[in-house]
Amino acid sequence: MPSLLDNLNPEQLAAVTLPAQHALILAGAGSGKTRVLTTRIAWLIQTGQVGPHGVLAVTFTNKAAKEMLARLSAMLPINTRGMWIGTFHGLCNRLLRAHWREAALPQTFQILDSADQLSAIKRLLKALNIDDEKYPPRDLMHFINASKEAGLRAHAVEAWDDFTRRRVEIYQEYENQCQREGVVDFAELLLRTYELLERVEPIRAHYQARFRHILVDEFQDTNVLQYRWLKLLAGGGACVMAVGDDDQSIYAFRGAEVGNMRDFEREFRVPNVIRLEQNYRSHGNILDAANAIIKNNAGRLGKNLWTDRGSGEPIRVYEAMSDTEEARWVVEEIRSLVMEGTARREIALLYRSNAQSRVLEHALFTANLPYRVYGGLRFFERQEIKHALAYLRLIANPDDDTAFARVVNFPTRGIGARSLEQLQDAARPVMGEGAASLWAAAKNLGGKAGQSVGVFVALIDRLRAACEGLSLPEMVEQAIELSGLVAHYKTEKEGQDRLANLDELVNAAVNFVSEEGFPVEQPPGDAVTDAPVVPPDPLASFLAHASLEAGEHQAGDSDDAVQLMTVHSAKGLEFNIVFISGLEEGLFPHENSILEDKGLEEERRLMYVAVTRARERLYLSFAQTRMLHGQTRYNMKSRFLEEIPELLTKWLTPKVRPQRVAEPTWGNRYYEPKPAYPSAPPVRTRYETENSGGGFRIGQQVQHAKFGQGVIVSAEGSGSDARVQVNFGREGIKWLALSVAKLTPA
DNA sequence: TGGGAGTGCTTTTTT
DNA sequence: AGCACTCCCA
Numbered sequence: 001m002p003s004l005l006d007n008l009n010p011e012q013l014a015a016v017t018l019p020a021q022h023a024l025i026l027a028g029a030g031s032g033k034t035r036v037l038t039t040r041i042a043w044l045i046q047t048g049q050v051g052p053h054g055v056l057a058v059t060f061t062n063k064a065a066k067e068m069l070a071r072l073s074a075m076l077p078i079n080t081r082g083m084w085i086g087t088f089h090g091l092c093n094r095l096l097r098a099h100w101r102e103a104a105l106p107q108t109f110q111i112l113d114s115a116d117q118l119s120a121i122k123r124l125l126k127a128l129n130i131d132d133e134k135y136p137p138r139d140l141m142h143f144i145n146a147s148k149e150a151g152l153r154a155h156a157v158e159a160w161d162d163f164t165r166r167r168v169e170i171y172q173e174y175e176n177q178c179q180r181e182g183v184v185d186f187a188e189l190l191l192r193t194y195e196l197l198e199r200v201e202p203i204r205a206h207y208q209a210r211f212r213h214i215l216v217d218e219f220q221d222t223n224v225l226q227y228r229w230l231k232l233l234a235g236g237g238a239c240v241m242a243v244g245d246d247d248q249s250i251y252a253f254r255g256a257e258v259g260n261m262r263d264f265e266r267e268f269r270v271p272n273v274i275r276l277e278q279n280y281r282s283h284g285n286i287l288d289a290a291n292a293i294i295k296n297n298a299g300r301l302g303k304n305l306w307t308d309r310g311s312g313e314p315i316r317v318y319e320a321m322s323d324t325e326e327a328r329w330v331v332e333e334i335r336s337l338v339m340e341g342t343a344r345r346e347i348a349l350l351y352r353s354n355a356q357s358r359v360l361e362h363a364l365f366t367a368n369l370p371y372r373v374y375g376g377l378r379f380f381e382r383q384e385i386k387h388a389l390a391y392l393r394l395i396a397n398p399d400d401d402t403a404f405a406r407v408v409n410f411p412t413r414g415i416g417a418r419s420l421e422q423l424q425d426a427a428r429p430v431m432g433e434g435a436a437s438l439w440a441a442a443k444n445l446g447g448k449a450g451q452s453v454g455v456f457v458a459l460i461d462r463l464r465a466a467c468e469g470l471s472l473p474e475m476v477e478q479a480i481e482l483s484g485l486v487a488h489y490k491t492e493k494e495g496q497d498r499l500a501n502l503d504e505l506v507n508a509a510v511n512f513v514s515e516e517g518f519p520v521e522q523p524p525g526d527a528v529t530d531a532p533v534v535p536p537d538p539l540a541s542f543l544a545h546a547s548l549e550a551g552e553h554q555a556g557d558s559d560d561a562v563q564l565m566t567v568h569s570a571k572g573l574e575f576n577i578v579f580i581s582g583l584e585e586g587l588f589p590h591e592n593s594i595l596e597d598k599g600l601e602e603e604r605r606l607m608y609v610a611v612t613r614a615r616e617r618l619y620l621s622f623a624q625t626r627m628l629h630g631q632t633r634y635n636m637k638s639r640f641l642e643e644i645p646e647l648l649t650k651w652l653t654p655k656v657r658p659q660r661v662a663e664p665t666w667g668n669r670y671y672e673p674k675p676a677y678p679s680a681p682p683v684r685t686r687y688e689t690e691n692s693g694g695g696f697r698i699g700q701q702v703q704h705a706k707f708g709q710g711v712i713v714s715a716e717g718s719g720s721d722a723r724v725q726v727n728f729g730r731e732g733i734k735w736l737a738l739s740v741a742k743l744t745p746a
Numbered sequence: 747t748g749g750g751a752g753t754g755c756t757t758t759t760t761t
Numbered sequence: 762a763g764c765a766c767t768c769c770c771a
Binding site for chain 2: 060061062087088089090111185186187189190221250251254352353354375412416548549550566567590592593606628629
């Protein structure tokens, strides 16, 4: 009979079968981390050391949680539904739904995503008449979130100057507003749960007794509050297994504390630290490069990846003249890879910052190579979806002012800025009593504004009545119909996609219901709290789901496409072929990071993550000239390139470039000498010109219907975008788009 | 109310 | 250079 433990290497096996004690697993990139984590859970359950009920497994992303659940149900014949495996936020949501009373929340509390939070802050500033130039909403949002993530309520934030004192006041006002509206932001989910467990002894004791084994994925990404949260839950003698890689900590900028790993080891007196250093992903040269890079960081917990796969190919390095030329080289290289049979989806194009994708996309597009860019708008973040959800939110909780303000006049129903201002005024707190919600104020608003707002209130009431007793998907249909959203987008000329997305929202509701299988199990904890048993509300659950899991970035283009993404979003993924472009000082490492404390080390970890994404072949490239923020910049090559031992690399371009060159002498067809003047138009190469359509090249004599004879001086772009600069002598020098101008060889 | 012009920002991102 | 956001005018 096959065992769970088959095919584990000794370290993995040791980790999986550790006795019931705390453990820290230092899992290098590609060392089988997820496998260890899931097998550990399966093994604990299979050997009867714990029931599915007694396990708590925490991840950072929904994707990771889903994968864990999927693998687990493949390993064990158990129903994983109902197991406490999920993201920090998802699990907190679950706890707060079960104990909403003790957490002082309405039963149908809503979750604000970042965009909702920002608009809530803007609305607050307006209501309080606060200058948003002096207190930019974005800064306030960061301030508030950072405070919460440090576990600090407004009264606990230290403020030594007037500015901070004012910000703290705003923080407090924001909290009041959220509480009044019955909404929580992401950080609040964590903090509120933490406080609930800390404050209410029976609930804490219940969960402490329940969870015997706590497992944490990507532990290096935990922030202060998450770590405290874990300590609290583990306080009843649970065993904590933390899995992480300090070398892959790349989220310090959003509050992640690598130091938690050291603290964990010390505070839990962890008897078992296991290093997973055998890498199953990459060839030796790639690993050696990664090791050589990360070695330059100080204070590591220490780890050295190795493989038995053999050293493989050298790492290819390319120096381009310009960003455009770099992109063209990448595309050319991809083309030949694809020609040789490489699947496009196995090729990843990584860059440090999103702005770099444009040039690459352009080159790919021109070359007619299918590609997919990660990042950008996700399904539940689209405006039409957020509008529809806002209507649903108002059904669930009319006091949700964010939802109210979002759709009170969308589709337009004659409620302009003035009416809204009156409404805000009416909702403003009066002496002795707190502020009212916009909804409550709307019900009592008189005058002309009162009339038009009354129409909206009536609409929501009608919608709520219409939804009575309906299934979730039917409710969604009612909402998008009665609200007028469908009618609105039907008249809009670009509305087709939006209508399709609204349909898709109905589908999402159908799927949600079938996956969750309402009515689900009892919310846990009733025994503790004596709360009346309330079946979970499908609408509230669905809305929480929409906030917590924003969905796919793009409609499932599962086509075979080249993958473009930032290094950050590549974390956790792997590809046969990886290109890391823009390896230039100022870009990667990013210039802003140089000034930050420990910034450079984080950049280096980022580089480490990037390099370890590759299985078989790694390309590194940089450009001498790059357009950034509308200006041409001349960057030096990245220090990270220098950190890779020379013998691991193969330069596709000469490593040392002569200062002045009249003609390229080293036969590389991609290479052209530097332009004579920095201000000269972007570098063109003969290669590009030949590819620019029409087969023109620099120096060629051409004929133009109006300007007569001329000679091509330079060219840029390619495909339909190709332009050439032609010197027509007396007629002057002109730029001509080849797709427009009729040029013939003369 | 909606579109067009003007303004300012620009590392990385999940929940 | 682009893009998002604001403001002002018809």
